[in-house]
Amino acid sequence: MADSETPVTLRTRKFIRNPLLGRKQMVVDILHPGRPNISKEQLREKISGMYKAQKDQVSVFGLRTQLRPCLRLPEAMKKFEPQYRLVRVGLATKPERASRQQRKQRKNRQKTLRGTAKVKGAKAKKEK
Known part of the structure; x- marks a missing residue:
C-alpha cells in the first residue's frame, strides 16, 4: 500500500x-x-x-503536529540540534559566564566611557 x-x-x-x-x-x-x-x-x-x-x-490554518520522541545519532544531534537541547541531554556543557546583574553593570560602565578618551575611565564626565 x-x-x-x-x-x-x-x-x-x-x-x-x-x-x-x-x-x-x-x-x-x-x-x-x-x-x-x-x-x-x-x-x-x-x-x-x-x-x-x-x-x-474552506480555509485551513494553524496546523500543529504532536511532538514525538525521535531517535538520532549523536553526530547528527551535534550538527542539527540547538545548543540548549544538547546541554539538556548531556552532549554539551553550558558556557560559564558572569551573572546577569554583573553583565548589565559592565555594559552600563562601558556606556559612560563611550566617546571619551579611554585613559583611566575616571574622567568620564565632561566638566563645564
Missing part, C-alpha cells in the same frame, strides 16, 4: 458558529498513521466533503 493510499481520519472538536465573522470554525484532529503530513489542499477537499461545502469556502 502506498503512502498516499493509507486512510486519513479527521475528528472535529470545538465546533463554533461565529456569526460576527460569518463563518463556522472548528478544531480538527488529523490522524494519519504510517503516512507523512497531509497537504492543506487535501485537507480542504476532505473537510469540504464532510460539511457539504465547496472547496474554496
Whole structure:
C-alpha cells in the first residue's frame, strides 16, 4: 500500500458558529498513521466533503503536529540540534559566564566611557 493510499481520519472538536465573522470554525484532529503530513489542499477537499461545502469556502490554518520522541545519532544531534537541547541531554556543557546583574553593570560602565578618551575611565564626565 502506498503512502498516499493509507486512510486519513479527521475528528472535529470545538465546533463554533461565529456569526460576527460569518463563518463556522472548528478544531480538527488529523490522524494519519504510517503516512507523512497531509497537504492543506487535501485537507480542504476532505473537510469540504464532510460539511457539504465547496472547496474554496474552506480555509485551513494553524496546523500543529504532536511532538514525538525521535531517535538520532549523536553526530547528527551535534550538527542539527540547538545548543540548549544538547546541554539538556548531556552532549554539551553550558558556557560559564558572569551573572546577569554583573553583565548589565559592565555594559552600563562601558556606556559612560563611550566617546571619551579611554585613559583611566575616571574622567568620564565632561566638566563645564
